Amino acid sequence: MLHQKKGAVEIQFNWIFILIIGALILTFFFAIAQKQKQLSERRLGADISSELDLLFTGQGVSSNTISVMNIPNVPIRVSCDDYTIFNVPRRLGNTIIFSPQEITGKKMIGMTLPWTVPFKVTNFFYLTTPRIRYIIINAPDVVQEELTATLPLNRAVGEGMSVEFVNDTSLVSSILYQNNPHTRLIFFNTDPELPSDFESVKARGISAVVLQGGFTDFDDISEAHFYRKEGNAFVDDQGADGNAVYAIIGKASALGAMITSTAEGYECSMAKATHRLKNVAEIYRGRSDAIFTAIHRNECGFAVSALDAIISAESQGLSQVKTAIDAGQSSLESSNRNALRLSCPTLY
């Protein structure tokens, strides 16, 4: 009887022992598997980031390029300072990127345009996907023609940008939602209107911008008013400085306001661009002084006051930079033309 009781205790103890050790072993391997999963995700993220980094650098050094890239189907979150894949952030450095907040899908479209004021400052890089839908409303003919020539529209299905032109503003309310991850409405000189079919769409699924200006050509766009969806209407989308309206400086900047999905993204990228403009202007200022000293020719004067105005405007904001550029552009251009005519070194 005593032996039987002892045996029963022994069997029960063995089972408890097996359960504890089994649980321990399972936990151990589960922890290793989890760690390994995290590690391989980080590694994949780092690999993709590294490849994208080289791609951005390679593309960024050439102007007027368009490329459609095959990418792994993982979401890429893009901000003005960095981009993140699997929570692995990668700094963008001074690359100026205009992009929607998230890139999804297997194709990514990259474009570059030079930013000239009138000297070239840098290339602007535009990133988007064929899955993001751009609807351009009430655009003047000249703008439509330039957009058609600039953007990758007539490509194979799923490889070009998804752009639609709506010339009649009364048709805006009847635009249908087509399940795109993001829809960007671009209005020209008209108030924004949320199509009724988008009322149930999440706020991050749609945004709008109103471009205002004279529109004799693309360079005449003067400012962009950014909007985001709140409830069943568009409200001001404010950047980090609290503004929703920002100056547009040239075609490259206008395209940036169209492609980026937030005021914050536009403001941040343009802040980087104007900082670079200040550096380039300072370099040209120093160079013109050094050249003037070296050649001793009084007729070879440069429009340095225009450069000085741009340098001092940088700290006062985008609108002031635009004013300085608008005021100095013609004198900079004529100074360069005169230099060429008189066989002097050019300013830029």
Added chain:
Amino acid sequence: MNHKAQIKMGETLGVLIVFFLIVGISIGFYTMIQKDSIKTRAREQLEKETIRIALKAAHLQEITCTQDRDIEEVNCIDWYKATSFKQVIESDQQAFLFYEADFRSSKITLQQVYPVDPALPLTLDLYSNPPKHVANRIQTAIPVVIRDPTIANALQQKSIGLLFVEVYS
């Protein structure tokens, strides 16, 4: 019977100890291989970083020759732009920090090769930001044309040079 149970328990513990020993050795071995692979990957990353920085430096708008407002001359560096660039980043901390975002821990030097203009310095350190402790370094040189815009004769304006890019980790 009690003695038999103790032997059984000892056997079970023995098996567990051997099991965990094998697992431990395997993890140690795996970690050792991983360490080597991490070193290789770090070297690969540094090589990619060097290519990236060299590309950026060779096409830096601030120093490259331009014919018109946006027509760049490929692999051509304007000596006066380069000198002014050096002065700006040496005198303006904000400007240095701006370019640090692109060039990180590296050194970029422009060197005259042929013909050497004796009126100009042989080398120009455009950017220098070495770390306190250098673990690894890779250097690459890009052949470039150096243009002196103050020389009136267009044929004599250009000389051959090298743009050295040294990247540290």
